[in-house]
Amino acid sequence: MKDVYIKGVGMSRFGKREESLVEIMAEAATRAIEDSGRKHFDAVYVGAMNPEDFVGESNISSAVVDYLGLVPVPTTRVETASSSGAAAFDEAIYAVASGYFDSILVIAGEKMSMVSTSVATKILSEVIDHEERRYGLTMPALAALVTRAYMNRYKLKHKDLALVSVKNHLNALKNPYAHFHKEITVEDVLNSKVVADPLRLYDCSPLSDGAASIVLTSEKTKIKVRGLGHGSDYVALSSRKSITSLKSTTVAAEKAFKVAGLMPQHISFAEIHDAFTPFEIIGSEDIGFFPPGKGWIPLVEGRTGIDGDFPINPSGGLKARGHPVGASGLAQLVEAVWQLRGEAGERQIKREPRYALTQSVGGLASNNVVIILERVSL
Amino acid sequence: MKDVYIKGVGMSRFGKREESLVEIMAEAATRAIEDSGRKHFDAVYVGAMNPEDFVGESNISSAVVDYLGLVPVPTTRVETASSSGAAAFDEAIYAVASGYFDSILVIAGEKMSMVSTSVATKILSEVIDHEERRYGLTMPALAALVTRAYMNRYKLKHKDLALVSVKNHLNALKNPYAHFHKEITVEDVLNSKVVADPLRLYDCSPLSDGAASIVLTSEKTKIKVRGLGHGSDYVALSSRKSITSLKSTTVAAEKAFKVAGLMPQHISFAEIHDAFTPFEIIGSEDIGFFPPGKGWIPLVEGRTGIDGDFPINPSGGLKARGHPVGASGLAQLVEAVWQLRGEAGERQIKREPRYALTQSVGGLASNNVVIILERVSL
Numbered sequence: 001m002k003d004v005y006i007k008g009v010g011m012s013r014f015g016k017r018e019e020s021l022v023e024i025m026a027e028a029a030t031r032a033i034e035d036s037g038r039k040h041f042d043a044v045y046v047g048a049m050n051p052e053d054f055v056g057e058s059n060i061s062s063a064v065v066d067y068l069g070l071v072p073v074p075t076t077r078v079e080t081a082s083s084s085g086a087a088a089f090d091e092a093i094y095a096v097a098s099g100y101f102d103s104i105l106v107i108a109g110e111k112m113s114m115v116s117t118s119v120a121t122k123i124l125s126e127v128i129d130h131e132e133r134r135y136g137l138t139m140p141a142l143a144a145l146v147t148r149a150y151m152n153r154y155k156l157k158h159k160d161l162a163l164v165s166v167k168n169h170l171n172a173l174k175n176p177y178a179h180f181h182k183e184i185t186v187e188d189v190l191n192s193k194v195v196a197d198p199l200r201l202y203d204c205s206p207l208s209d210g211a212a213s214i215v216l217t218s219e220k221t222k223i224k225v226r227g228l229g230h231g232s233d234y235v236a237l238s239s240r241k242s243i244t245s246l247k248s249t250t251v252a253a254e255k256a257f258k259v260a261g262l263m264p265q266h267i268s269f270a271e272i273h274d275a276f277t278p279f280e281i282i283g284s285e286d287i288g289f290f291p292p293g294k295g296w297i298p299l300v301e302g303r304t305g306i307d308g309d310f311p312i313n314p315s316g317g318l319k320a321r322g323h324p325v326g327a328s329g330l331a332q333l334v335e336a337v338w339q340l341r342g343e344a345g346e347r348q349i350k351r352e353p354r355y356a357l358t359q360s361v362g363g364l365a366s367n368n369v370v371i372i373l374e375r376v377s378l
Numbered sequence: 379m380k381d382v383y384i385k386g387v388g389m390s391r392f393g394k395r396e397e398s399l400v401e402i403m404a405e406a407a408t409r410a411i412e413d414s415g416r417k418h419f420d421a422v423y424v425g426a427m428n429p430e431d432f433v434g435e436s437n438i439s440s441a442v443v444d445y446l447g448l449v450p451v452p453t454t455r456v457e458t459a460s461s462s463g464a465a466a467f468d469e470a471i472y473a474v475a476s477g478y479f480d481s482i483l484v485i486a487g488e489k490m491s492m493v494s495t496s497v498a499t500k501i502l503s504e505v506i507d508h509e510e511r512r513y514g515l516t517m518p519a520l521a522a523l524v525t526r527a528y529m530n531r532y533k534l535k536h537k538d539l540a541l542v543s544v545k546n547h548l549n550a551l552k553n554p555y556a557h558f559h560k561e562i563t564v565e566d567v568l569n570s571k572v573v574a575d576p577l578r579l580y581d582c583s584p585l586s587d588g589a590a591s592i593v594l595t596s597e598k599t600k601i602k603v604r605g606l607g608h609g610s611d612y613v614a615l616s617s618r619k620s621i622t623s624l625k626s627t628t629v630a631a632e633k634a635f636k637v638a639g640l641m642p643q644h645i646s647f648a649e650i651h652d653a654f655t656p657f658e659i660i661g662s663e664d665i666g667f668f669p670p671g672k673g674w675i676p677l678v679e680g681r682t683g684i685d686g687d688f689p690i691n692p693s694g695g696l697k698a699r700g701h702p703v704g705a706s707g708l709a710q711l712v713e714a715v716w717q718l719r720g721e722a723g724e725r726q727i728k729r730e731p732r733y734a735l736t737q738s739v740g741g742l743a744s745n746n747v748v749i750i751l752e753r754v755s756l
Contacts, residue, residue, distance in 0.1 A: 058428050075610050079457060080454055099476075
């Protein structure tokens with residue numbers, strides 16, 4: 001199995017965009033291509049969750065390759081709901097590791113702003129189990145059940161949970177690509193309108209447009225793909241043994257650590273899928289950074305801020321960088337690369353990070369991906 | 379790079395089905411699992427073109443793995459329009475060849491019968507270039523342009539073209555999984571209603587429900603994956619230099635032959651993407667089986683029938699086995715395996731085939747996949 005390295009990264013600005021999905025993807029890809037210094041690619045992988053419904057576009061991988069002038073290169077779209085960007089990265093790793101391809105351009109994006117919030121909620125709810133959908137459950141409603149269960153079981157107060165959002169908004173202030181550049185307070189979170197009790201508006205990531213892109217090669221660079229893992233879970237929340245832990249993350253993280261030959265304590269910082277604020281906390285526990293039920297304590301203590309001993313979501317996370325669903329998993333990796341290279345500008349983690357971990361949640365955690373990157377010496 | 383083998387295959391019956399897409403996929407998968415003798419899989423790859431629009435289902439790979447009781451195995455959906463089944467197979471090959479996974483279950487399917495023909499036409503047209511779509515072009519309309527150009531350029535008469543459909547319907551009579559079991563004549567084709575002039579109803583593959591499934595492993599079996607290639611083309615037909623040849627097939631076939639170390643004359647038989655009758659002929663030329671403009675002559679001479687010297691679409695092809703879009707690329711491979719193993723029953727090719735080639739077209743040939751399988755000695 002060949003080692004796989006990251007040769008270039010790029011992102012589009014996240015937020016509400018006037019451009020088409022293909023144009024946004026091309027914006028990110030053009031930056032990654034420029035950053036890589038490469039002109040030729042053996043294949044293009046495209047991560048997107050649901051361009052069919054969000055923008056009425058099928059065959060998106062062909063459209064992107066055509067727009068970028070990369071015809072006749074092979075191109076493939078990869079989809080695992082909201083972890084599609086990370087899953088596309090996984091497939092590109094296998095393809096390079098196998099020796100079939102030497103350099104691959106990965107692009108992931110979504111454009112969600114063409115539909116109304118209620119239509120977007122309906123589109124996103126297509127990932128949910130049929131029975132649960134029939135009872136009227138939506139993604140925020142399911143996340144609210146998880147939140148309520150966690151808060152009750154582990155005595156988490158909403159004012160402490162709100163700190164996820166406060167921290168991530170603060171980080172995004174320093175991220176020029178972020179959807180939001182707005183500092184918020186705990187009171188802002190608690191006073192924002194109820195989406196699905198107990199989740200309030202500022203507990204939920206926004207509907208965003210945006211794309212990220214990464215060039216992978218077998219050529220040695222400063223950033224090595226050290227480990228990856230991927231796990232699934234029952235689609236229905238009602239089928240699971242526990243809802244205060246997401247098994248697909250545990251499975252994915254255990255595999256990623258095994259492949260990497262590392263332990264959670266080796267990791268310098270993480271990008272965790274905070275589509276809803278409690279998911280950052282639960283994710284950090286499922287990965288093994290903190291014990292079950294204790295993930296919110298380091299948050300309250302300020303340890304997960306950019307200047308803390310274990311930064312989580314220095315990018316601003318899905319909450320504040322934004323969450324164009326198919327893009328998020330790859331955007332996490334772009335941030336990880338910038339931090340590892342020391343190129344994160346004002347939000348740079350100070351203590352020269354060596355290992356970065358990203359965790360991306362597909363659907364209501366039915367299909368999760370964990371990836372570990374390493375800064376190596378050349 | 380590890381060698382990759384096929385350990386098991388299975389299909390659902392194609393046609394109009396009452397069951398859900400997930401149930402149809404599970405039907406095919408259960409047969410492939412049984413045929414493989416395996417119970418454990420490292421990953422599940424799902425090929426589907428557009429379950430979002432056809433059945434209102436997103437996150438299909440999670441749903442299938444859940445239904446099959448394979449949680450928490452990693453699962454990924456792969457999409458390249460109508461070649462999605464072949465593209466999912468490709469991704470599984472890379473993953474096994476890389477050493478990351480040892481055995482993978484690939485499932486590909488589509489359920490198209492829940493929507494009306496006019497809605498299906500609209501959904502399928504989402505693969506077309508925006509400008510061409512704006513002018514009202516649909517898939518049959520684009521295929522009609524290709525057909526007209528080919529007929530004019532190479533003096534092909536419709537009565538000869540119709541033989542593709544006649545042959546494939548005859549083959550499907552002997553295929554218990556086929557959508558159609560109905561012998562037709564040249565007159566039936568010529569007298570069927572116009573879909574998009576010059577294409578008539580019997581020149582077009584049907585809207586079908588169905589699924590296919592294959593188990594891949596690194597363990598040596600009788601069927602080896604010998605070569606694969608994948609190529610893209612401009613989405614807009616108007617951007618292409620020629621429309622009587624499909625460049626994405628040429629690129630994919632050249633790569634597949636190079637990987638395999640083989641030439642077109644080594645191949646014993648082929649499954650070619652005959653979504654529209656002229657595509658079987660054009661595909662056979664682009665792969666290199668016959669010279670440009672001459673692919674219809676062996677058809678007229680009966681050489682591409684099951685008992686001919688170079689059988690094409692012994693399964694009945696997309697025309698008569700049916701064309702559940704995401705499934706077709708994988709269904710071609712299932713047929714190839716059955717023929718190579720000598721298990722194709724009444725439609726078995728007599729002269730002990732050694733090499734099989736499949737060609738799958740994504741969109742209007744913007745994203746094509748070619749795969750070569752070999753029967754090896756154990």
